[in-house]
Amino acid sequence: PSHLIAPAVHKTREQIAELLSKEVGEELPPDPDQLVRVARERLRQSFIDADVGISGANIAIADSGTLVIVTNEGNGRLVTTLPPVHIAVLGIEKIVPTMEDATAILQVLPRSGTGQKITSYVSFMTGPSRSADIELTLTIGVHGPKEQHIVLLDNGRWAAREDEELHEALHCIRCGACSNVCPPYQIVGGHVFGHIYTGPIGLIMTAMHHGLEHAAGPQSLCASCNACEMVCPAEIPIPRLILDVRARSVEAFGMPA
Incomplete structure (x- = not known):
């Protein structure tokens, strides 16, 4: 991914x-309208025929077990409702205590990510649907999948939570605002400025999830202009954390050639 x-x-x-x-x-x-039409015609049947749908999630609400997914394309809704089994894979930092906490994120995520008040699709999913409309008999999965499974990923997150510096990066809501204002990122793009997670926050996430060896090169692209910190809705001190990753990289591998 480039963004x-x-x-x-x-x-x-x-x-x-x-x-x-x-x-x-x-x-x-190369006509967008025709490309969208073809994609809809071909992909929709694939969603209908699928045995399992796998998605991520933007938020997971602890007190109700609700998953929240925000998209503008609608693919998130198709993959989570048409197949009979839905598997959601998400990092443990996506868990928030209550609906109020989730609402707070939903207020800033679209604004910071795409400049929208709200995305085209906001889906709340709390397990398989339940209905007793027919003869008062409870039926599971009348609408949507009959099974829902949630896979929580650690992948360095718990260790980062205990880290005196890196734990602040776990507040990231994945809006991409830091990339949108980063001068070096605008020049070289995400395939150079980062690893799997791109942009300024990606320099920190890469060290967290994939190790310093993958962050050692890209982190040198940071110009320390502090633009990312100014726009971050989670108020993550991204420049300071990048400097910390840089110091750790130098300690581990020496100065870059």
Whole structure:
């Protein structure tokens, strides 16, 4: 991915048309309306035929077991409702105590990520649907999946929680605002500025999830302009944490060549 919320933003319409043409076996013009129509026609049946749908989640609410997913494309809603089994994979830092906490995130995530008041789709899922409309007999999964499973990922998060510096990065809501204002990122893009997690926050996340060896090179791109900290809705001290990762990298591997 080249951006946290727009992983294919680096692709041109011509490149997308070429990719879809190979997948569907016919030549498609680089026309967005037609590409969307073809994608809907071909992909929707795949969602219908799937035995399992796998998604992430933006928020998990502890007191109700509710998953929250925000999207603008609608693919998140299809994959979580059409297949008979839904599996959600999310990091442990996505868990919040109450609906009020989730609402607070929903108020700032779209504004910081895309400049919207709210995304096109906001889905709340609390296990399989339950209905007793027919003869007062409780039936599970009448609407949507009959099973829902949640996989919680650690992958360095718990260790970061105990870290005096890096724990603040766990407040990230994945809005991508830091990338949008980062001068070096604007020049080199996410495939250079980062590893799997891109942009300024990605320099910290990479060290957290994948080890210093993957963060040692990209972190040198930070210009310490502090623009990322100014726009971060979670008020994460990103520049300070990047400097901390940089110091750890130098201690572990020495100065870059």
